Amino acid sequence: xxxxxxxxxxxxxxxxxxxxxxxxxxxxxxxxxxxxxxxxxxxxxxxxxxxxxxxxxxxxxxxxxxxxxxxxxxxxxxxxxxxxxxxxxxxxxxxxxxxxxxxxxxxxxxxxxxxxxxxxxxxxxxxxxxxxxxxxxxxxxxxxxxxxxxxxxxxxxxxxxxxxxxxxxxxxxxxxxxxxxxx
Numbered sequence: 677x678x679x680x681x682x683x684x685x686x687x688x689x690x691x692x693x694x695x696x697x698x699x700x701x702x703x704x705x706x707x708x709x710x711x712x713x714x715x716x717x718x719x720x721x722x723x724x725x726x727x728x729x730x731x732x733x734x735x736x737x738x739x740x741x742x743x744x745x746x747x748x749x750x751x752x753x754x755x756x757x758x759x760x761x762x763x764x765x766x767x768x769x770x771x772x773x774x775x776x777x778x779x780x781x782x783x784x785x786x787x788x789x790x791x792x793x794x795x796x797x798x799x800x801x802x803x804x805x806x807x808x809x810x811x812x813x814x815x816x817x818x819x820x821x822x823x824x825x826x827x828x829x830x831x832x833x834x835x836x837x838x839x840x841x842x843x844x845x846x847x848x849x850x851x852x853x854x855x856x857x858x859x
Contacts, residue, residue: 684733684847685755686823688715688833692725694841704836705821712781714821715833731833732757732777732821740769740778740820748818758822765815773820780816 690701699717706713715731722728734757741749741757748763759769759778770778792798823844824831834842 683735683737685736686734686844687847688729688731688821688831688842688844690717690727690729691841691843692722692727694839695727696839696841698838700836700838701833701842704832708824708827708832709819710783712779712819714777714779714819730775730777732823733775734821734823739772739774742772743768752822752825754823754825756823756825757820758825759818759820763817765817767816767818769818769820778818778820781819782814782816 702713702715702717705715715729717729719730720728734755738749738751738757745766745768746762746764748760749757749769750760751757765780767780770780821831829835831844834844836842
């Protein structure tokens with residue numbers, strides 16, 4: 677309950693018995709979201725070898741939506757809670773989220789294309805963080821998991837897992853999975 681499963685509509689789980697610690701899930705998340713990963717695979721609780729990493733639970737009644745001056749946090753038709761482009765960077769959502777899944781981040785500088793990197797060594801390669809500094813007028817904006825709502829095929833973190841260890845489930849299914857593993 678302390679992990680927010682009671683109010684969650686969706687939760688990312690990693691089966692520790694299948695996970696090989698490759699970090700493909702975090703790299704895929706970062707590559708999908710302009711260089712900023714929206715999950716922390718290493719953080720979070722473990723129950724019966726099922727890890728609940730730090731990633732948005734898409735709560736039924738999201739605390740992060742409360743006190744958002746521009747109403748930038750919304751729910752998509754599929755139930756995904758996401759932060760719109762009209763975020764002003766006030767940080768209220770980060771402070772209001774009891775699960776620590778929202779972070780404030782600068783928009784990373786654009787990465788060069790694959791061929792520029794491959795042929796000329798321009799910028800960071802695939803899966804590497806973009807370097808560079810934010811401009812002095814730029815403000816940090818809130819970022820959080822949006823379950824890759826605009827991508828066909830579902831969340832990038834789940835699709836990138838080579839062993840099938842990463843899954844997104846309803847809290848009810850999580851309870852069933854953990855219960856089945858307990859002696």
